[in-house]
Amino acid sequence: MEQINHLVRILEVTQENAQQRIDNFLRLQLKGVPKSMIYRIVRKGEVRVNKKRIKADYKLQSGDLVRIPPVHVDKDNPLPSPKLNVIAQLESLIVYEDDALIILNKPPGLAVHGGSGLDFGAIEALRSLRPEARFLELVHRLDRATSGCLLIAKKRSMLRALHEQLRSKTMNKQYLALVKGSWDKSWRSVKEPLLKNAQNSIVKVSSEGKASETRFKIMQRYQGATLVEASPVTGRTHQIRVHTACKGHNIAGDDRYGDDAFSAEMKKLGLNRLFLHAAHITFYHPVLEKQMTVSAPLCERLSSLLEKLQRS
Structure with a gap:
């Protein structure tokens, strides 16, 4: 030990x-x-x-x-074995890598880091896959249930530069979410303040909460559901999930803020996860000295669900 x-x-x-x-x-x-x-x-x-x-x-x-x-x-074990299937499979989910940065299409169910009963998360897994890397740190976080673009800095200077972009709100992130019902096209922005319960991490809309804003764009309407693009301006815990739920358009498969009947309907069509995916991220790469947009494709299960909804 x-x-x-x-x-x-x-x-x-x-x-x-x-x-x-x-x-x-x-x-x-x-x-x-x-x-x-x-x-x-x-x-x-x-x-x-x-x-x-x-x-x-x-x-x-x-x-x-x-x-x-x-x-x-x-x-007992500082890092998990890179031979574990869940870790080995991450290699194929790296959508961008250079000497200063890794962008992972994080799968749902994988936390970004270990702790709270979890042996490891995405950052420990990547350290296992890249044992030669002297520095690997998370730039930001994604909920365990959320998939998509996750940035990992390979240099401290990159970490500082990207953190500054997060603070100055010059880094843009677009998520895809399948929500219940027909999203009102006039709701281009939701600015409800959010308050997090320190005991159970449940977030609710409250005048005592922190200022929050998410911008929305309708991507596709379906029978009983809408695919929206959500762009968070602030970075509050569970922000997109609560902002959609407070408008009565809960995200499919959300076990905290969801609508049970809607989630059950989507489950019959094959959905067994939260339909929230960090699809695109735009930032300035300080080493390459250019603006970049990197995308993470939807997994087959989410794509298949949309195809079924389209046919219906």
Whole structure:
């Protein structure tokens, strides 16, 4: 059994890490430590910034002094075996790769990282597939049930550049979602504020929530359903799922915010997952010095469902 030991450290935040959330900063500093443990030491006040307690969403400022407590954790297998089928299959799902970046068409059911009872996620799987890579970090996240474009930086400079694009909202993401009923063409934007329950991670529309916006475009109407393109302006948890549900157009296969009857109808046609797919992502590649749009194709199950709906 391997033991991971991190001693107490006090780090000064540089301009490179300014505006990064403290939880993401700690994940980079505490390699191999489960996410649940990182959130626990923040919640208990063991992590201090400028000698004060902070919350997990605190954004670091240049010059901040961060105290990272000693952390000890036992870990049987640092990385999963690349020979596991679920990991080996990821190789064919890489839709773009260069010396600085990987873009994965993440399959549904695979979390972006391990923890909370999961042995591994997409980032651990890719580290297993690319053992020679000295740096592999998630640029952003996707819900476990959501498929599609997931960006992984292979260089710290790329990670910083893409994080800045996320903060400045110059990175654009388009999702495809199959929703119940006929989407009203006047609903080009939904701006309901969203509040997340810290206990169960359920998100609801609330005046006490954070400002949120998702833009919508109708792609195709079907009998009893609409395929919409959803472009989130903000990046709240479950944002697209809640914004569609609050309008009465729940996403097919959504086990949290869905409509049971609609999901059951789609299940009869072969859908056994959430119909939410990160289809396109547009960003500026700082190494190639150009704007790029990368697409991830729908899986066969989603494409097959649309064909059946078209015939009906």
